[in-house]
Amino acid sequence: MRAPGTVAAPWVELNGVTVRYGRVQALTDVHLIVQPGERVALVGANGSGKSTLLRVLHGLADAQGGGLHCDSALRQAMVFQRPHMLRTSAQNNVALALWLRGVRWRTARSQALAALARVGLADIAGQNARTLSGGQQQRLALARAWALRPDVLLLDEPTASLDPHAKREVEALMADFADSHGSAGPAHPVTMVFSSHNLGQVKRLASRVIYLEHGRLVADLPVHDFFNGPLPEAARLFVKGELG
Template identity: 70%
Template sequence: MTRRNDTPLFRLHDAGVRFGDVQALRDVTLDIHAGERVALVGANGSGKSTLLRLLHGLLPAAQGSLTSLAPARTQAMLFQRPHMIRASALSNVALGLWLRGMRWRDAKAHALDALARVGLDQVARRNARTLSGGQQQRLALARAWALSPAVLLLDEPTASLDPHAKRDVEALIGDVADGRTLVFASHNLGQVKRLATRVIYLEYGRVLADLPVRDFFEGALPKEAMLFVKGELA
């Protein structure tokens, strides 16, 4: 398991995000350090996706502050349903490398290596939009890994997959995240136990618990978090 170091990559202080009249995040104060594997858990609408987008710079903090020592070029974010351009799987990976300044020939060679890493080299020439959900998530991981990010932000990356595809993608997440900082949202508590070193529980945009993974599942929790872990949260 990767150990965190003492470098704070993200520092939030009383951070808040609003969508019109809805306060999606409120008074969030926390640090995320290099090498941590942080799971964001909570019911739908608790603020997990909003927090990920805030960390990635896709949303501004309406209140408080976010200090990021991880430049955008060192981050990659994967969504629950990744967007695929209307092109081959190979081109979906190579394009990001080409946009970073790599020659197209070299980008394709590197992209093929990335596809092989996730077991998709045999479908490299297929249109990415014709791939299955599990294959598209693996392709999204290949696309992220090819860019050598220091930080991976994942929003429910296995939520819409069948059990077999979930196991495959989860194993790849553990492999691709090795040596990197991982922040991911998940409803799958077994997955949280397997992948995370730290768990943050959110409810109505507030952080109610922030604990090492073992303490979260075996220690004392606020009532709301305990009900969530037991599957009893309304």
């Protein structure tokens, strides 16, 4: 047990991380520390590096420069803007994720049904996941992630392609999950890192905002300061809606 008064270890720490895809430099010299329980929004114009940074944090993209340290004891799950749905029932889409983590199939099916109920999809558990609407598929992806009891939830533009009603539903679930606890227990509230172009959503869900520009981390501020304080010029224009 950590001694009273000591600072909690960060979930992840990036020191000068650089990522290249061929001749394209997606991230340049990124320094970042995220503490357990933070709600971090990644914002910036298209191509600024938000998705690449999320992939680095989830171990899906390798850094060609710099260093990364992550607390491997904390479980992670990621939800993509267009989540992949297997050609099987909604329930099996969730159960298979649990089965791959070593949960027995019968137990996985039961836990999958509970996860679907959590996101309001219990009534379509037997329906082929690929026939669901975009909003339903995104809620299914959240159920699949939540069923794994992650300590860290990463989301890449989770409401970008949804209609207003579906956006509200998914955003409410994000807030609900961020208020819950993962596998590490009550002392470790869920950490949430998400990318978004929806600045209203950022205000509602984030405690901290990171602005990226051409792969560089330009601003890293508490949410109130980001929307009310001075910003670098590109970030200021983005907040005003003049960059997208």
